[in-house]
Amino acid sequence: MTTATLAGTRSRRITRPLQYVALLAYIIFLGFPLLFLLITAFKTPQELQSPTPAFLPQQFNVDNFTAAIEKANLFQAAGNSLFVAVLTTVIVTVISLPAAYALARFRTRLRGIATGWILLSQVFPFILIIIPLFLVLKQIGLINNLFGLVLVYTVWSLPFALWMLQGYVVGVPAELEEAGAMDGASRFRVLRTIVLPLLAPGLVATSLFTFISSWNEFFFALVLIQDPRLQTLPLTLARFVGAEGQVQLGQLAAASLLATIPSLVFFALIQRRLTSGLMSGAVKG
Amino acid sequence: MTSTAHAVSIPTTPKTEKQGKRGKRPKVGGIHRGGRDAWLLVLPALIPVVLFSVYPLAQGILLGFTDAKAGLNQAVTYNGLDNYTQLLGNELFWNSFRIGLIWAFGVTILQFFCALGLALLLNLDLKLRWLARTLALVPWAMPPVIIAIMWRLMLNPTYGPINGFLRSIGLPGDINWLGDFSTALPAVIVVGVWAGMPQTTVTLLAGLQNVSAELHEAAAIDGASTFRRFWHITLPALRPVIVAITTLDLIWNFNSFALVYVLTAGGPGGQTMLPMLFAYNEAFRYGNFGYAAAMGNVMVIIIAAFLFFYLRSQARSRLS
Incomplete structure (x- = not known):
């Protein structure tokens, strides 16, 4: 030694x-x-108000959860959030799949433009985009409308989904497509039977990430949705905050926990891909 | 947008692919018609992006040179640089700008050091590493609104555990963290650091795992101390990753909204009024669309200037 x-x-x-x-x-x-x-x-209002609060709740008390669901109209808000997030995810996945394929496989000017736009769109503060967007959506009657929100979320999560997905397309060897083409399979058939199955994990990761982004989004929803019945979960919870007294802290916490569960579960499913696959680009930079 | 929305991807194509693909691609069936096919495939994605993202952005920049106001049938006229001369004299805006810079730089710098420390620990073979790793990722998945609600509980003057802890060790435990002029901004910055740890940690960890182990061993055999190895081997190797992630963090933090909106809504007395909140109020509370867009333009220019100088200085020292 x-x-x-x-x-x-x-x-x-x-x-x-x-x-x-x-x-x-x-x-x-x-x-x-x-x-x-x-x-x-899990704490009761009495425990929350106690001048010397104990750290752990005395008993396993689920009243807060039931009260929060009723009071904050949590079901309705969750329904709205789910509708917006699912529809956004489907649209983004469907339109980004062919575009991602094109970006990855054809070396045209498009690729440079797309990269430039993805980076540029990060720098601009959302206030610059939201005011004209608000005016445009107002003109076509999509303010206070969940479809309007879907539209905005689609556009806003598209660049990232596109970038993520084209990374996966690059990972599918072009030789496989050549082999398929040589065997006489049509272009569409090659894509459907060879490329698509190999892309499945990437598609799942991209769509779950889109879902999480839409589910969690707050700023656009705040500006575009005023009708209480159309509020998404983050909006409902943020309104709840203003009205909270000491007594309602438990309900607020319970509602927050429930609202986090979907993102957390989906994130757990894809985090390995997010942290390994995506980072490879960063590391080589 | 919200910090959760972002994952870190710095678009770079690995070199090997570039070389490999050029030669092979034309062989794939029908690909010589590449140009037109590519446009067709991209079109469904391109149309909505242009209509609802590129166009509004261009419109937004132009709006900054008008007197546009909320409400129907308002005549909009270009007023040149009026908005900007008015902004120059708007002390509230510049104060908000100063707060925004303190917030963005404060969070980014603290986040970087915290995340670097954690990434170095996670790169070691420690027990409980899985727990720290899992916990470090959770804020990524949480909606920023809920992160803010959670920290309101933590910082609650009477019920919150932070004051509770201070009381138990005999310190004054009645601090109104988010409501006091002197503590509000630091408290909000701490929450910002918590919320933004995952992306930074994960990126730095990925960078660390790429640092050559042979170099480390060679330096260790030569008798270099841990600190010297960190300084002369790890840090230089990590540099591109550090530049990329701190740049992105700075942009994200400067543009962040939801977290502080729910935590303090800019209060107390404007002590945490980030520029985004200020411009939001100007546009959607007071209806001054043109003026708010002008604020957006000023924000873009200043953040772009910072990025330009930062990235140029980094590129220069990399060359030398």
């Missing part, structure tokens, strides 16, 4: 405990707010 590795093990004996202390600090910083939200959702 060389002296260098000896020194390494010695310094490791000192740094390991420090590393665990740091890791624990991160776990508390990141995890405690989530834990506290969970705990609050």
Whole structure:
């Protein structure tokens, strides 16, 4: 054993405990707010108002969940959110699939333009887009209309979905298509029987990501939806915040937890792809 | 838009693909007609983007040079630079701008150091690593509105655990974090850091895993300390990733809205009035569309200038 590795093990004996202390600090910083939200959702109004609140709830009390669902019209809001998110996801997936294929397989000027637009669209503050969009949608009667929201979400999540999906198309070897074409299969058949099955995981990841973005979105909904019956979940919850008293904290927490579940579940399904597949681009940059 | 909406992808095509594909593609059936086919395939995506994204954006920029107001049948006239001369004298706007810069830089810088620390830890073989990794990803999936609600609970003056903790160790535990002039902005920045950790951590971690292990071993055998190895090997290798993610973070943070809207709505007394909130109020509360669009234009120009100088200085030091 060389002296260098000896020194390494010695310094490791000192740094390991420090590393665990740091890791624990991160776990508390990141995890405690989530834990506290969970705990609050199960507390009774009496417990919430107590001058010396106990950390854990005395019993497993689900009143907050039922009360929140009734009071905040959570079902209706969830229905609206679901409608908007699902429709957006379907439209985005259907129109981005051929476009992603074209961007990945044909080297035309389009590719450069698309990349440029995706980057550029990140820089502009949404206030610049939302005012004219508001005026346009008003003219065609899509303000206070869930279809108007679908339209905006489609346009807004398209660049990213497109970019994500074309990454997956690049991953499907062009040789497979050549082989299919040589065997006499038509272009459409090659796409349907060879390319599409291989793209399935990418399609799933892209559509789930689109769903999450639409489900979570707040700013456009705030501007475009005023009718309380058409509010999406983030809007309903944000309104709830203004009216909250100490007593309703439990209900607010319960409603928040319920509203997070769909995104969280979908995210759990795709996070490995998001973090490995997509990042490869960043790393090579 | 909302921070959750973004995943990190910095579009770069790996080199090998570029070389490999050029030669092969023409062989695929029918692809020599590439140009027209490509346009046809892209069209369904292109039309809505142009109609509802490119056009409104161009319109929005132009709107910044008009006196457009909310309401039907308002005659809109171009008023040249009137909006901007008026903005120059608008102290509230510049104050909001200052707050926006403190917020954007504060969150981006803190986020970067926090995320770098976490990424370095996650890159080690520690127990409980899975837990920290999972927790670090959760904010990515949460709607920003709910992140804000959760932190309102945390920072609640009477019920919140932060004040509770301060009380239990004998400190004054009645701080109204989000309602006090001196604490509101720092508190909001902490929430911003929490909310934006995932993308930054994951990107940096991916970067770390690409740092050559051989170089590290060689340096260790030569007797370089952990810190020296970090400084001379890890950091330079990580540099492109760092530049990319801090640039994106800065843009996202400067344009963020939902988190602070729900946390404080710009209060107390405008202490957390980010430019986006300010412009939103101007447009949709007071109906001054043209003036609000002018604010948007100013924001674009300043953020673009920052990015230009930042990216140029990075490109230069990379060359030298």
